[in-house]
Amino acid sequence: MTTIGRTRLADIGTYLAYGVICFFFAGPLLWLISLSIRTSAEIYVSNINLWPEHPTLENYASALNNPLFPIYLWNGLKLAVGGAFGAMLFAAPAAYALSRFRLRHQQLTMIGLLAVQMISPLVIMVPLYRYMDRVGLTDSHVGAMMIYIAVAAPLFTWMLKGFLDGIPQSLEEAAMIDGCTRFGAFMRVVLPLSLPGLTSAFVLNAILGWSQFIIPFILISRPGLLPIAVGIFNFQGTYSQTSTQILAAASVISIVPAVVVFLVLQRFIVGALMGGAVKG
Amino acid sequence: MAHVVVSQLFKKYGELQVVHGVDFEIGDGEFMVLVGPSGCGKSTILRMIAGLETVTGGEILVNDRVVNDIPPRDRDIAMVFQDYALYPHMSVRQNLGFGLKMRNAPRAEVEAAVRKTAETLQIEALLDRKPKQLSGGQRQRVAIGRAIAREPQLFLFDEPLSNLDAKLRVEMRTQIKRLHMSFKVTSIYVTHDQTEAMTLADRIVVLRDGRIEQVGTPEELYMRPANRFVAGFIGSPTMNFIEAQVVAEGDGLQVAPAGGPPLAIPRSRVERYRRHAGRSVILGIRPEDVTNTWTEESRDRESAVSLNVPVEIAEPLGSDTLIFARLGGAEIVCRASGTTAPASGSTIRLNAHMDRMHLFDPDSGMAL
Numbered sequence: 001m002t003t004i005g006r007t008r009l010a011d012i013g014t015y016l017a018y019g020v021i022c023f024f025f026a027g028p029l030l031w032l033i034s035l036s037i038r039t040s041a042e043i044y045v046s047n048i049n050l051w052p053e054h055p056t057l058e059n060y061a062s063a064l065n066n067p068l069f070p071i072y073l074w075n076g077l078k079l080a081v082g083g084a085f086g087a088m089l090f091a092a093p094a095a096y097a098l099s100r101f102r103l104r105h106q107q108l109t110m111i112g113l114l115a116v117q118m119i120s121p122l123v124i125m126v127p128l129y130r131y132m133d134r135v136g137l138t139d140s141h142v143g144a145m146m147i148y149i150a151v152a153a154p155l156f157t158w159m160l161k162g163f164l165d166g167i168p169q170s171l172e173e174a175a176m177i178d179g180c181t182r183f184g185a186f187m188r189v190v191l192p193l194s195l196p197g198l199t200s201a202f203v204l205n206a207i208l209g210w211s212q213f214i215i216p217f218i219l220i221s222r223p224g225l226l227p228i229a230v231g232i233f234n235f236q237g238t239y240s241q242t243s244t245q246i247l248a249a250a251s252v253i254s255i256v257p258a259v260v261v262f263l264v265l266q267r268f269i270v271g272a273l274m275g276g277a278v279k280g
Numbered sequence: 281m282a283h284v285v286v287s288q289l290f291k292k293y294g295e296l297q298v299v300h301g302v303d304f305e306i307g308d309g310e311f312m313v314l315v316g317p318s319g320c321g322k323s324t325i326l327r328m329i330a331g332l333e334t335v336t337g338g339e340i341l342v343n344d345r346v347v348n349d350i351p352p353r354d355r356d357i358a359m360v361f362q363d364y365a366l367y368p369h370m371s372v373r374q375n376l377g378f379g380l381k382m383r384n385a386p387r388a389e390v391e392a393a394v395r396k397t398a399e400t401l402q403i404e405a406l407l408d409r410k411p412k413q414l415s416g417g418q419r420q421r422v423a424i425g426r427a428i429a430r431e432p433q434l435f436l437f438d439e440p441l442s443n444l445d446a447k448l449r450v451e452m453r454t455q456i457k458r459l460h461m462s463f464k465v466t467s468i469y470v471t472h473d474q475t476e477a478m479t480l481a482d483r484i485v486v487l488r489d490g491r492i493e494q495v496g497t498p499e500e501l502y503m504r505p506a507n508r509f510v511a512g513f514i515g516s517p518t519m520n521f522i523e524a525q526v527v528a529e530g531d532g533l534q535v536a537p538a539g540g541p542p543l544a545i546p547r548s549r550v551e552r553y554r555r556h557a558g559r560s561v562i563l564g565i566r567p568e569d570v571t572n573t574w575t576e577e578s579r580d581r582e583s584a585v586s587l588n589v590p591v592e593i594a595e596p597l598g599s600d601t602l603i604f605a606r607l608g609g610a611e612i613v614c615r616a617s618g619t620t621a622p623a624s625g626s627t628i629r630l631n632a633h634m635d636r637m638h639l640f641d642p643d644s645g646m647a648l
Contacts, residue, residue: 102293170365173332178426179353179382192369 029255035248036060043244059249063235068223069250072231076254078141079216079227080209083148084202087156090149092198095160096186100169110161113154121151121214129218137219144219148212152205159204163197164190203265207258228254281308282342282356282433282466284329290337291324291490298324299490301338306483309464315477315513316487322470323438325487329468330359330436342434353382358427359436362443364419366411372398372422373407379430397429400459417448424456428463435467441476453479474514478502486510508562508645511638517567517602520612523642524563526556535563535639540608546583546635553639556648564638567602570614570630583635589614591628594621603628 030050035043036059038052063069098106121128128147129138137143167190175185213229220226226234232250236243284306291299299321306312314322327333329340331352339346347355358379366375376397377390385393398404401421411419420440427435437456441449457480460467471477477484478498486493486501486509494506498514505511511519524537526545533550536542543563545553570587589605589612601621603614605628614630622628639648 168363168365170361170363171367173330173352174359174361174365174426175367175378175382176332176352177330177355177357177359178379178430181351181353184382189367189369 032248032251035245036252037249038245040242040245043242059245060253062246063250063253066235066250068226068231069253071224072226072228073254073257075141075225075231076210076227076229077257079144079148079212080206082141082145083152083209083212084156084205086145086149087152087205088198088202090153091156091160091201094153094157095164096190098157099161099164100172110158113157117154117158121147121218125214125218132219139220139222139225141225144216147215147219148209151212151215152208156201156205159201160194160197163194163201167193200265203261207261210258281464282306283308283344284434284466284468285341285344286325286329286338287341288338289325289328289335289340291321291328291333292336297490299328299336302487302490302492304485304492304495306466306468309466311460311467311469311480311482313469313471313477313481313484314487315471315474315484316493317513318472319489320487321490322472322487324490326436326438326468326470329434330357331355355434356432357434357436358430358432359438360420360423360427360440362439364411364423364443366419366422366426368411371408371410372403372414372425375411375422376407376425376429379426383430393429393431397425400428401425401455416444417452420444420448420452421455424459428459431465433466435465437467437469437471439471440469442471442473449476456480475516478514484514486513504647505564505638506647508564508640508647511564511640511647515566517613517615519564519566519638520570520607520610521640522563522565522607522610522612523560525560526553526558526639528554528557533557535561535637537563537608537610540610541587543585543587543632543634543637545637548583548635549637553648556639560642561648562640562642562645564640565612565632565634566636567613567615569633569636570612571633572616572618572628572630584631584633587630587632588627589630591622591624591626593624596621603630605630 034050034052037055037057039054039056039058042052042054097103098110103109132138132143132147137146171189171193172182172185175189176182180188210227211229212227213233216227216230217233220230223231223234228250232247232254235247235250286302286304289299289302290297302321302325304312314325316322324333328335331347331350335348340348342355367378370378373394376394380390380393394407395404398407401424403418403421403425406414406418406422411422414422420443423440440456441452444452453476456469460480469476469480478501481498483495483497484501485495488509493513494501494510496504501510501514505514508521512521522537522540524535527534527536527542529542529544531550532547533545533553534542535545587607589603589607591603591605592611593604595602595604600615600617603616603622605612605614616622616628616630640646641648
């Protein structure tokens with residue numbers, strides 16, 4: 001076979017693999033959209049038909065008309081943004097210290113941070129609830145946000161450290177020789193240069209916070225405080241007949257902000273994930 | 281301008297000692313070069329003088345004031361970094377004026393200083409560009425400009441030319457020398473490149489493993505190296521080192537390379553070396569002192585010894601030719617004038633200018 005032929009075959013293979021992966025991830029999403037535009041009668045039809053016979057936007061109207069829905073959205077936004085902001089406040093100084101100072105057991109600290117990231121919130125569900133209940137922080141956004149911050153801070157620290165490592169230390173040193181204090185050098189040189197990194201890590205963590213389910217599910221039970229991810233789940237019980245189609249519509253609505261943010265800030269987010277991977 | 285004294289300077293990182301009690305002094309307006317192989321502590325010493333590293337022991341005095349605990353911003357110094365360290369988010373104009381701005385200089389004064397610096401370095405056309413829009417040479421010019429715009433009392437250079445290509449490096453070297461001659465600001469320059477050290481320095485500090493090997497003018501280091509390390513480090517190609525024996529021959533002395541012909545030691549050196557007769561030594565002679573030409577000095581004093589050496593490889597450089605040959609058991613490099621390279625395997629007649637030879641103790645490496 002010629003080289004060109006071999007290359008073409010390899011290309012076809014690559015696209016096939018893309019297709020399979022795409023179907024794997026997009027399939028459930030398409031199915032969700034399909035469900036969201038069905039009438040309740042069409043939910044249980046046995047033949048698999050992606051496009052329903054009587055498509056309707058009725059379900060979206062029902063979801064949006066639910067008086068709690070905007071509250072869920074607002075709560076979700078509050079927790080996601082607050083959590084990401086709080087995580088940034090803790091992670092930025094930590095990342096700066098890990099990137100700039102010679103610390104004892106530095107490697108161990110970094111691995112420790114990553115190890116925390118590996119613990120699923122499911123594992124700590126029971127002790128977390130009992131602990132937060134004991135200190136009176138259940139059913140409160142502040143309490144939930146604290147856990148959002150604790151969960152997000154390690155990953156945030158790793159990402160920011162990657163960014164800060166890419167900013168040469170000599171820039172700060174030059175600034176200090178030019179007349180800045182260390183803090184001055186941080187504010188005038190490091191901060192402006194790490195803004196893209198901070199922004200992308202913030203956005204990524206806000207998106208992760210937006211889709212957070214377990215933590216608010218454990219800690220919040222008052223409907224008025226629930227974020228969207230848990231709120232939708234509670235939709236199930238609020239309608240007398242089958243509510244799958246409304247649940248699906250609500251889910252689609254809840255995904256939209258995350259998808260929009262991702263598409264708009266795609267470049268930043270990929271940057272955050274790649275931060276530190278390649279020395280620039 | 282500043283007078284700098286470094287006294288019994290020590291630096292430790294944890295258990296690792298990298299600078300071992302270093303002493304030297306830099307006069308007002310002097311250009312001092314710290315040179316040595318990587319890991320010799322030269323950059324660490326410079327960074328301690330800048331205030332970017334803490335001092336473990338000893339003192340650094342600038343104009344008789346101990347500056348050990350004074351932060352970098354209050355030392356009135358400027359530093360040019362190896363990677364230029366230009367602020368990427370600022371224009372060239374802002375980079376040049378940053379130091380003055382941080383010192384709350386009036387806007388008009390900042391602008392005047394920026395304009396003057398840009399003129400001196402011929403970078404007026406670049407003032408509104410960002411560093412990433414500049415070439416390596418232009419960046420280096422801006423980095424130097426940022427240092428001179430503030431008119432500090434002490435300039436520090438940390439291997440500023442090592443990221444440039446060979447041609448640009450020579451150009452910038454001349455520019456730095458010219459600037460120093462016109463500003464006469466005390467300067468400390470760190471490099472691992474002995475050519476840079478020799479061409480720029482008023483005096484050179486040669487360092488190895490955190491200790492000073494020798495301090496002196498370029499000529500002193502070249503002509504009278506204190507030990508084998510300095511002799512080998514200064515000069516290119518490096519000095520030939522040949523195991524030999526000092527032999528008494530009547531009134532005179534000879535130095536006999538292992539397996540090679542004995543070479544007469546000039547009369548002027550006989551008294552100095554007489555007590556080493558019968559001892560093993562290391563004979564050091566620079567490639568440029570084993571050549572096919574005569575110097576006036578050698579001819580007058582008859583201190584040149586003729587040698588017939590077999591040629592292994594010849595490398596024509598244009599103006600002259602490097603000849604790799606054998607002297608007894610040792611391989612030596614000679615520098616012959618002319619472009620005609622002798623063929624490998626042929627024998628060539630060269631003159632060893634023994635008035636330029638050096639003898640070193642084989643154990644301590646110290647010059648005898």
